[in-house]
Amino acid sequence: MTINRRNFIKATSLAAAASSAPGILRAQSGSARVVVVGGGFGGATAAKYLKHWGGDKVDVTLIDPRARHTSCVMSNLVLNGELPLKDLRFGYGDLTSKYGVQVIKDSVKRIDPTARELTLKQQVPVNYDVLVLAAGISFKKPRGWIANKNPHAWIAGGQTRLLKDQLQAMPAGGTFVMTIPRSPYRCPPGPYERACLVADMLQSNGGGRVVVLDANEGIQAEEETFSRAFDQLYGNVVEYSAGVELGVVDSNANVVETSLGDFSGDVINIIPTQRAGGLVRNNGLTDGGFWAPVDVTTYESTLAGFEDIHIIGDAQGSGQPKSAHMANAQAKICADAILRKLASQPTDHAERLQNITTNSACYSPITRDTASWLTAVFQYDMDKGAMALAHIAEAGEWTRDNYSEMFDWANNLFADVWG
Numbered sequence: 001m002t003i004n005r006r007n008f009i010k011a012t013s014l015a016a017a018a019s020s021a022p023g024i025l026r027a028q029s030g031s032a033r034v035v036v037v038g039g040g041f042g043g044a045t046a047a048k049y050l051k052h053w054g055g056d057k058v059d060v061t062l063i064d065p066r067a068r069h070t071s072c073v074m075s076n077l078v079l080n081g082e083l084p085l086k087d088l089r090f091g092y093g094d095l096t097s098k099y100g101v102q103v104i105k106d107s108v109k110r111i112d113p114t115a116r117e118l119t120l121k122q123q124v125p126v127n128y129d130v131l132v133l134a135a136g137i138s139f140k141k142p143r144g145w146i147a148n149k150n151p152h153a154w155i156a157g158g159q160t161r162l163l164k165d166q167l168q169a170m171p172a173g174g175t176f177v178m179t180i181p182r183s184p185y186r187c188p189p190g191p192y193e194r195a196c197l198v199a200d201m202l203q204s205n206g207g208g209r210v211v212v213l214d215a216n217e218g219i220q221a222e223e224e225t226f227s228r229a230f231d232q233l234y235g236n237v238v239e240y241s242a243g244v245e246l247g248v249v250d251s252n253a254n255v256v257e258t259s260l261g262d263f264s265g266d267v268i269n270i271i272p273t274q275r276a277g278g279l280v281r282n283n284g285l286t287d288g289g290f291w292a293p294v295d296v297t298t299y300e301s302t303l304a305g306f307e308d309i310h311i312i313g314d315a316q317g318s319g320q321p322k323s324a325h326m327a328n329a330q331a332k333i334c335a336d337a338i339l340r341k342l343a344s345q346p347t348d349h350a351e352r353l354q355n356i357t358t359n360s361a362c363y364s365p366i367t368r369d370t371a372s373w374l375t376a377v378f379q380y381d382m383d384k385g386a387m388a389l390a391h392i393a394e395a396g397e398w399t400r401d402n403y404s405e406m407f408d409w410a411n412n413l414f415a416d417v418w419g
């Protein structure tokens, strides 16, 4: 590997931002009202950059039911006690004080695309000229599954704390069973990194079993690295099986039925099949599928009747990896397109299209003080009208340097989203 990852990420992020910065907006009769739903990685970035680049020409409102977002990124380190959950919580104070984003603490229930009106759970309806949806994922629940007994910990917060508590209460030599859904799911390397960290915990407590039941035909990211870690570091602990279909879950008895037979464990971590969050699905934006189809040059819905509704982050279905780094990159392209359109500037000229790039990065702790990493760059393909993989790189080794760089990378990302 010749690439220096830190420079690589910095360069690609800056390139995406620079190529996306819009020109001066033309005079409008009033500020356009852009409403962003969801204050996670995609939504907070979009709200920030809409105001940062659009200034007084746009009135930006961010809606999220929680006062602070809890980051999934780095949340596997809460499970092994390396990070407190409180360090992964981010409020919206800077978005308001530094950029002028208005924040409403509420949950959006319905979208009326004709009236351009949102129905909120508690407050009066909110109108928009342009809508950005960044409401993340939801789960297709397996039969019998009770999340409060067999946590997913795939949306960070109370579920992360519950899984951590269950792991800490595990008896010596106990069994941890984890199920991995079919791709696409949020954070392709995430389940395998979790398996490594739990194996590391069990091993340092005298042993145990980590049973990994993967619905896919094989490891979905950094295959060579995780295979080697499973064999060399955790050969006596990790039992990995591919192509395993999950059936009924008996959460009261801690038993999962699968195509490979029944498995019981002291702790069962069900990571279910994923799809766009309820707001996007229930309002017809997935066209009956799992993810929302979008134009990747603007992230506007491609479905008729949803003009000026943009979907970014994990909920959109463009085939790019579902990651926080990617949601951050998509948000900037989306914000740029919205501002150009509001200024009556074209979004589809060749110079802009050629410069549309996004990138994804995931660091994976493999032990409590080493990590690997994976990054991928996507470039707009003018012939196909889609994002195409332009470059992929991975660490190939788990090292202490990678582990410490992981914190720099995460802190930079958090600051770019909420800072």
Ligand SMILES: Cc1cc2nc3c(=O)[nH]c(=O)nc-3n(C[C@H](O)[C@H](O)[C@H](O)COP(=O)(O)OP(=O)(O)OC[C@H]3O[C@@H](n4cnc5c(N)ncnc54)[C@H](O)[C@@H]3O)c2cc1C
Pocket (backbone or CB within 6 Å): 037, 038, 039, 040, 041, 042, 043, 063, 064, 065, 066, 069, 071, 072, 073, 074, 075, 076, 106, 107, 108, 109, 134, 135, 136, 137, 153, 154, 155, 186, 187, 190, 277, 279, 312, 313, 314, 315, 322, 323, 324, 325, 326, 327, 360, 361, 362, 363, 364
């Ligand atoms: C264990 C783990 C490790 C990960 N590690 C990495 C990593 O190393 N690198 C990386 O890039 N990615 C990583 N990810 C993936 C990353 O967390 C997601 O891809 C990212 O959070 C997606 O951003 P998003 O904006 O689409 O959704 P989210 O960040 O989930 O934000 C969604 C927001 O929408 C809000 N919302 C939902 N419904 C409504 C509604 N109806 N009204 C108003 N608001 C609503 C929610 O409250 C939430 O704040 C990891 C994920 C996991 C689970």
